[in-house]
Amino acid sequence: MGHPSDVLFLDDDDDLRATFADLVRTIFARECHGLASHRDLIALGERALRCGVAILDINLGPEAPNGLESYIWLRKHGFEGRIVFLTGHAASHPLVVEARRLGDAEVVSKPVSLDRLTTMLDGQPYEEHASQ
């Protein structure tokens, strides 16, 4: 069962996904659902919607639905938690610009520091000077 303290992590890179889930469990002592695709997110269904934080990669691979579509799906299905886009793309990239326009979602560039990750998972607003 999903729980508000659970973290949803959507990224198509297997190693990063496994590492992130491992880190969340080891350092933050929270459950992390690592998902590789938009389809996995839909398959997780209700459990995904109960998570407190969703961290979404914007680019989920060529010809695959992107993180913005996952964002729309989550909000459409009543996800009330915090959504953070994690991206390796340039800030001027069209998908990143579109993600910034969504308003209630944050856009964070990879690689993200542990400090910033902590603020993301704790639900605190991130201050630019904190770390990068």
Place this chain on the structure above:
Amino acid sequence: MIPAAPHETQRSQYSWRGALLACCLNAIGMPMDLVLNRGIPDMPAWPPLLSSAAGAVLVIVMLARRRHPTARLATTVFLLNTLVILIALWITSGVYATAPGRWIPFQANKIGALAAAVLAPDLATGIVGIGGFVGMVLLRYATFPPALQRRLPIAEPWVIFIYALFALAMLGYRVHSVALARRVLRIRTESIATQRLARTFLALRDFTNTPLQTIELSAHIIRARCPELSPVLDRVDRSIDRLYRLNHALAVYESRIDWTDDDLTPDPTVLVVGH
């Protein structure tokens, strides 16, 4: 062999087309003179035929080299073509001048000067071509006996200078326009190359972001589980930090990219490793 730059190739092709058209006009146009000068006593047929044949040969040469056109070949062919035309006109103009009836002098030279302005491969060749047509008129006129000179219409042969002026103006304008078009092409080519380089750098950066993130998070996990490895992990952190700095340095290329629809579902591996 190093391939020619795009603007050089374009220049060669442009010169080649102009010289080819000049030769075609010679090959087709000069025999028309035979039709026009029918009935003129002592008018030899061989000068226009020789000029036309030379033009046809030069057309063949140009077509044979169409896959490897060079500006030098175009210039050489253009000048040879002009030379054979001038030889033919020198001979026929002498016969026209002495023929009974009214002759409008040096019409072919006037057209030739204007054609040279439009078709010459470059400025220098154009000036030589125009100078050839104009110079031949003046020299030919000088060889006419005074009685023959007096038979020419008013203002002849000096009207050729008006044609020369127009031809030179047209040549200058054309050369300037072509140079401008080439400059635009060069800037565009450079812009495309810069964009490609910027895309490659950013793809390289995007490609390394995820593995870097994995390494950094893995280091945190190891540090939490095995605190005694901290000195080792400090070195890993410092190395990652250096890679981050490289990462930030590549960010300057972001502003140089005009994103397209193809970038909406990018696959950085294609740009970085090619498959």
